[in-house]
Amino acid sequence: QVQLGESGGGLVQTGGSLRLSCAASGRTFSSLTMGWFRQAPGKEREFVASIRWNDNSGYYADSVKGRFTISRDNYKNTVYLQMNNLKPEDTAVYYCAASRAYTYSPLPSLYDYWGQGTQVTVSS
Numbered sequence: 001q002v003q004l005g006e007s008g009g010g011l012v013q014t015g016g017s018l019r020l021s022c023a024a025s026g027r028t029f030s031s032l033t034m035g036w037f038r039q040a041p042g043k044e045r046e047f048v049a050s051i052r053w054n055d056n057s058g059y060y061a062d063s064v065k066g067r068f069t070i071s072r073d074n075y076k077n078t079v080y081l082q083m084n085n086l087k088p089e090d091t092a093v094y095y096c097a098a099s100r101a102y103t104y105s106p107l108p109s110l111y112d113y114w115g116q117g118t119q120v121t122v123s124s
Contacts, residue, residue, distance in 0.1 A: 002026040002113040004096045009118030012086055016122070020081040022096030022115060029077040033099040035111055036070060036081045038092035038120075045095070047106030049081060059104035064090075086122045093117040 008020040020036070035050035049070040051058040058070035069082040079096060097111035 002029075002032070002098050004098060004113055004115035006094065006096045006115045006118040009094060009120045011121045011123065013123050014087060016086050017082070017084045018086065018120060020083065020094055020096075020118060020120075022079045022081075024077045024079070024098065030074040031100075033101060033103055033105075033111075034070075034072055034079040035097045035099065035106075036079075037095045037097055037108060037111075038090075039095070039117075040092040043092075045108055047108070048094070050099075050104050050106070051079065052102055052104065059106075061106065083120070086120075088122045088124045090120060091122050092120060094120050 003025045006022050012018055030053050033052045036048040037045050038048050039045040047061050049058050049060045051070045051072055067085045072079040095117045096115040098113040099111045
């Protein structure tokens with residue numbers, strides 16, 4: 001079992017930055033693929049980024065490529081999402097997720113564990 005806890009969300013103006021963190025406990029973090037997803041009101045949950053356990057770089061949705069950076073610290077059991085040049089359309093609840101599969105997959109169904117989410121609001 002893996003427990004995930006997100007932090008770092010908040011209110012920011014267009015063009016601003018936020019850094020989300022997700023701390024994991026339980027199963028060996030270093031063996032897990034970690035991902036970030038988001039869900040805006042009235043919309044389905046969508047993939048943002050993922051990083052496998054031994055990656056130096058991640059895989060991104062086209063909508064955030066070049067603005068967001070996913071990274072992980074296997075010693076701290078933490079994954080991060082650095083979000084720059086934020087836009088109002090980035091407003092959503094952001095969820096951290098973990099998969100036991102070695103995959104970049106953007107499919108939520110392939111992720112086994114989920115956090116409770118953290119709200120990100122970008123004002124125009």
